Amino acid sequence: MGGPEIERLIGLLARLPGLGPRSARRAALRLLQQPEARMLPLAVALADAARAVKPCGLCGNLDSTDPCTICADSHRDRGLICVVEGVGDLWALERANVHRGLYHVLGGTLSALAGMRPEDLNVAPLLARVREGAVQEVILALSATVDGATTAHWLTDKLKPLGVTVSRVGQGVPMGGALDLLDDGTLAAALRARRSF
Ligand SMILES: [Zn+2]
Numbered sequence: 001m002g003g004p005e006i007e008r009l010i011g012l013l014a015r016l017p018g019l020g021p022r023s024a025r026r027a028a029l030r031l032l033q034q035p036e037a038r039m040l041p042l043a044v045a046l047a048d049a050a051r052a053v054k055p056c057g058l059c060g061n062l063d064s065t066d067p068c069t070i071c072a073d074s075h076r077d078r079g080l081i082c083v084v085e086g087v088g089d090l091w092a093l094e095r096a097n098v099h100r101g102l103y104h105v106l107g108g109t110l111s112a113l114a115g116m117r118p119e120d121l122n123v124a125p126l127l128a129r130v131r132e133g134a135v136q137e138v139i140l141a142l143s144a145t146v147d148g149a150t151t152a153h154w155l156t157d158k159l160k161p162l163g164v165t166v167s168r169v170g171q172g173v174p175m176g177g178a179l180d181l182l183d184d185g186t187l188a189a190a191l192r193a194r195r196s197f
Pocket residue numbers: 056057058059060061067068069070071072
């Protein structure tokens with residue numbers, strides 16, 4: 001096939017989620033055949049995003065402003081924080097338009113298998129936000145997995161003594177289900193069906 005530039009492009013594309021070697025080759029070919037219309041704008045967008053986008057210092061969302069657009073939005077309910085594992089889950093909830101409060105991105109779940117310990121999670125800033133006093137309820141929107149449940153119980157033990165209501169997204173999230181793979185209606189139902197500890 002083509003030169004080293006093409007091989008490198010295909011190799012990088014194939015590492016993206018959802019793109020195997022076959023679809024990476026198709027994507028690379030589409031880009032190479034339309035350099036002005038597709039490839040150069042993509043290259044500029046990648047460079048711009050890499051330069052501008054950073055994690056929000058308050059919640060961990062990715063945005064080009066810090067605090068992020070959600071944290072800075074005065075119309076948001078500041079008494080309600082929804083804790084998610086990753087930015088993808090936050091984006092899924094925003095897309096579904098089901099949560100009017102703020103978020104906190106944990107950065108994963110506790111996992112003996114994956115070697116995720118409490119100090120690997122973005123927990124201290126969450127506890128600090130709750131200690132500031134404006135937060136009334138923390139909704140734990142974690143995966144319906146053993147690790148998600150373990151993390152929810154552990155977080156509840158940390159949060160309860162601070163005097164907030166802790167609730168957990170319940171029915172509707174299938175066992176083993178990751179939040180960002182759910183459709184909007186299921187997400188909305190799961191958030192409505194949250195239960196307090
Ligand atoms: Zn934020």
